[in-house]
Amino acid sequence: METRLLAHDYTFSYQTGGQPELKHVFFNPDPGSFNLLVGPSGSGKSTLLKSLAGLLPPFGGEVLSGQVLLNGEAITTIAPFERAKRVAFLFQNPSRQFAMRTPIGQLTFALENIQLPANEITKRIEHAFTQLDIHQLAQRDLLTLSGGEKQKVALAATLALGSSYILLDEPFASVDQSSRSHLLTMLKELQTKAGKTIILTDHDLSGYRDLVDQLYQIDSKGQLISLNPKKLVNEAPTAGAFLNHYQATGPLDWQQLSITLGQRQLMKANDFTLAQNQLGLLSGDNGVGKSTFFNALTHQRPYQGLVNWQKKDSRRIAFKRWALTVGLVFQDASDQFVTLTLAEEIAFSKAHTRLPDYWTNQRIQAALTSLNLQPFQNHSLYQLSGGQQKKAQVLTMLIMGQPVLLFDEPLAGLDYDSIQALMRLIKATIQDNHLSGLMISHQRAGLANFVDYELNLKHANLTLNKGATNET
Template sequence: MTKLAVENFSFRYREDGPEDLKQINWAPTPGSFNLLIGSSGSGKSTLLKAMTGLLPQFGGAITTGQITLDDLPIATVAPFERAKRFALLFQNPSRQFAMATPADQITFALENIQTDASLIPEQVATALAAVDISTLANQKLMTLSGGEKQKVALATILALGSEYILLDEPFANVDPHARHELMHLLKTLQIEYGKTIIVADHDFSGYTTLVDEVYQLSNHQLTQTDASVLNACITANPFFPAPSRNNLSPLALIDVRIDMAGRNLLQSANFALPAGQLGLLSGVNGSGKSTLFAAITHQRSYQGTITWQGQDSQKIKLKQWAQLVGLVFQDALDQFVALTVADELTLSQQHSHLPDYWTDARIQRTLTQLDLAEHTNANVYQLSGGQQKKLQVLSMLIMGQPVLLLDEPLAGLDMDSMHQVLDLIQTSLRDNQMSALMISHQRIGLKPYVDYEISLHERHLDTGGTQ
């Protein structure tokens, strides 16, 4: 059994910046299930990347200590040998895909660890079946939902057969049923195959009976904590009313149908967006939620009619349409167009529809509320996943389109950060009479913020009745 040890390890991304990890000591028990918790920006992703040898190879510098693999500095172990022992699922699975389809991606991963070619087809099939995506084997990865991509990334990790399986927010874009199945699959890998599981997660639900040890990163330092901390966050999932049919926004869908990659995702949807409210769009992975948003913003073809104040939106120029309906992408990095936090916000201000509202003073106050005030000069690509989400939502709210669609804006956020973002959204909608619809698999903590829910289920948009 491979022995992993983190010894007095300190690390920083910027030479003149503060330490992002401080004096970390950790030797996970082989064959154990470990949960790594901590607020956004505490260093969870950084620690996992360092443990697999990606850092400092691809950025930053070690200031003290080392990470060893069987008593050898991890940097001295050949990458393909590390891959046999460690597998890391990134916070954004798309960042680790190199091939066009799930089957090709898993094949490529197995080839890179020099697997016997005659064994690869069976191992690919077994990995896909383990996460219940055999039917997606030859689908184009770019056509899959965020949750489906996450399953592909996990299938790739399973195929590698690594002793240590490290997962960074692996269920952020996964529906509750799939989350439950995948968590118990990880537990099976631990119990039956002796795998060491290390999961970084902000959502504690479902872990109480699974984990052996809980570790917390706070102030960039690691401590072991009692598993009872997980119980404090267990609450019932709330349910929300149907959307109001009064006081509607200018946006409406009339008999909208969406097909993609030979599949019908949506049949004859009729929906008028309520004005000045935040709605929740729910549905299982792959049901077409993100595709619906892409259709509404004219990034995906559709049949039927999407109207604005009764006018067919196809008759509105694309540039003008983008000024009416904004989209917060599922992947924050796809949204950014500037290098630093300050530059990104300045660009949004320059194109804002609400310049009198989003003053410099208000933006500064908001940055403080989001715990981003100390990062204004930081490179957006060096922020944590949670910090990137906060910046992304703020940047789009500053743009001030009358209608805003938010695709998984809460993924990867700890509970405090989630409330910060939802407070910001709610205040902006109320103050500026904007309307918003949000995709989120996270339901816990939404009760004070969400006004209504619609569901995309079995190719139909369930609005609680006929609009």
């Protein structure tokens, strides 16, 4: 029997008596179709996917009207292992899907949960690892993988289930452009050759025009509307080297800094001064060691050579004091939060800020407004969308105001307008307070007005790009 998944007159709210995130949604994608769901950060895209997967309302919120049906049955009444055989879901944050220590352990665990025989599990794992080209990650500790590598592992686990419907929430948020192109081609083949129904969300709309059968958008009222997929573009925005405005002055520098992980050298010995009053971009493919480099600078990973603060070896500085000197914006926003609500998180940062005269209540409220976060101050941080969590995380770290700020994928999962608003806030904070900033991002389009220089990590060599032209 052909599997059919649909939402009928579906209205959902996270908070009793609050504004519904989704209103009277009718969504009935054709089996075997490729569907793209778009909309600004916080519009309800993740909420719709989680509802289609049967995760809501069991894990939060309430249905105010309608229902989600799988083959005519309310999806929340179907046993989870039976649902997973038909509907597979990839979380926006891949770490939320991991229960085991290694990729091979995770895939084995997922397939055992749908009660597959052992010989079938072995075949499916081999096929998934080949599809994603991640055999080399099979026995790695998941905690040591980069964000892009984790996304590939989570996608492999999702595809291995063999479900008829594959729901993907921002599956390319932390992967490089070449990996994104490869994964899009693979998903199209799953649709055309295996008859899978693909439903995914993405803020980067390039490369979809010849792939998508149906394009949907959730509007500001929480309603689902259908758009013409021919309006999509095939090519990613051109983004060449950024203009180089690098100035080699600042209180943090490193000398003969090198990093190894096991037997692998991630970074060869190099010298550099992190520029004050400037924001740099750290680029490089998934898995080259960018996040590990940031962890070394914050004394969370061992390194060889010297990291100096005001010409003195930073290893002589107590860890707590160093954390107040070099701030790290984690790749996973939820790992950063120490309180429950956005208002509480802001209050915590304000109580520990190094910039008390700068971060006045008026400035904070203006920042919340510019990021469209003001209505959510009393909401649980863990019920915000992935994009809203990112904006809240970056704002609270900017309020902390360490002299050096390292941003690990702060733009993942954000729409273009949110990226522009957040980058204006980051840039203004750095320049107004004479901070030093360095940012990891696979998102390049739209950053020309904010990035002062680019460092690239490739083949263990960290180099300063000379700079040429910006994106158009």
